[in-house]
Amino acid sequence: MNIEKGLLIVLSGPSGVGKGTVRKSIFDDPSTDFKYSISMTTRKMRQGETDGLDYFFKSREEFEALIADDQFIEYAEYVGNYYGTPVQYVRDTMDKGYDVFLEIEVEGAKQVRKKFPEALFIFLAPPSLEHLKERLVGRGTESDEIIKNRILEARKEVEMMNLYDYVVVNDEVELAKARIQSIVEAEHLKRERVEARYRKMILEAKK
Ligand SMILES: Nc1ncnc2c1ncn2[C@@H]1O[C@H](COP(=O)(O)OP(=O)(O)OP(=O)(O)O)[C@@H](O)[C@H]1O
Numbered sequence: 001m002n003i004e005k006g007l008l009i010v011l012s013g014p015s016g017v018g019k020g021t022v023r024k025s026i027f028d029d030p031s032t033d034f035k036y037s038i039s040m041t042t043r044k045m046r047q048g049e050t051d052g053l054d055y056f057f058k059s060r061e062e063f064e065a066l067i068a069d070d071q072f073i074e075y076a077e078y079v080g081n082y083y084g085t086p087v088q089y090v091r092d093t094m095d096k097g098y099d100v101f102l103e104i105e106v107e108g109a110k111q112v113r114k115k116f117p118e119a120l121f122i123f124l125a126p127p128s129l130e131h132l133k134e135r136l137v138g139r140g141t142e143s144d145e146i147i148k149n150r151i152l153e154a155r156k157e158v159e160m161m162n163l164y165d166y167v168v169v170n171d172e173v174e175l176a177k178a179r180i181q182s183i184v185e186a187e188h189l190k191r192e193r194v195e196a197r198y199r200k201m202i203l204e205a206k207k
């Protein structure tokens, strides 16, 4: 435990479950004071997306050069494209004491778990696999082929949900948002209590 740094919050879940929708709702709430880490990807930009806001869009060559330069906390190849979390932003922001929020798929979350075992891992689950398919198809952003591959991935991802600290069902966006906010708040309270009790010992051990 590092008593000076912010909390790293990892939200995972299958494609189409509503991670982006719930995350936007959390960040639209003026009471939210954590920071969102914008990922890098080699995926093509969707209509309505903005470079530097939704993702930093990169070519495969650029992304691979960043991998070689150790610029990611984690990265994964997902349905034919790279996705990764830039290390610099996360470290700098946490060092300033802010909580940082990552929205990433499960292979990346496993890598984060190894590097930041003290992070908070939340899995966003659909009410059912049928709901998931309906949402993915309903979003209308992917071809039938890509939707098929994302659903195949989703089946594997759902199997991994027991590796997370919490599972939140996204039945309704506002409810999922409130559940995530409560989990983060409870986690802070728990850590503050531990820190208060052992502050002297932790500081001494850091010397
Ligand atoms: N609770 C919900 N009930 C019904 N529809 C929802 C709900 N949450 C999200 N959706 C819809 O599901 C679709 C997928 O949501 P979203 O794009 O947020 O998923 P995602 O998990 O971020 O997907 P990806 O991982 O592919 O980026 C969107 O059309 C969104 O409006």
Ligand SMILES: Nc1nc2c(ncn2[C@@H]2O[C@H](COP(=O)(O)O)[C@@H](O)[C@H]2O)c(=O)[nH]1
Binding pocket: 013, 014, 015, 019, 039, 040, 043, 074, 075, 076, 078, 083, 084, 085, 103, 104, 105, 106, 107, 108, 109
């Ligand atoms: N391992 C990582 N996964 C990420 C990252 N940023 C996003 N993602 C996940 O990829 C899939 C597909 O996203 P989409 O925008 O193409 O629909 C989804 O599960 C995202 O959460 C990342 O930095 N690392």
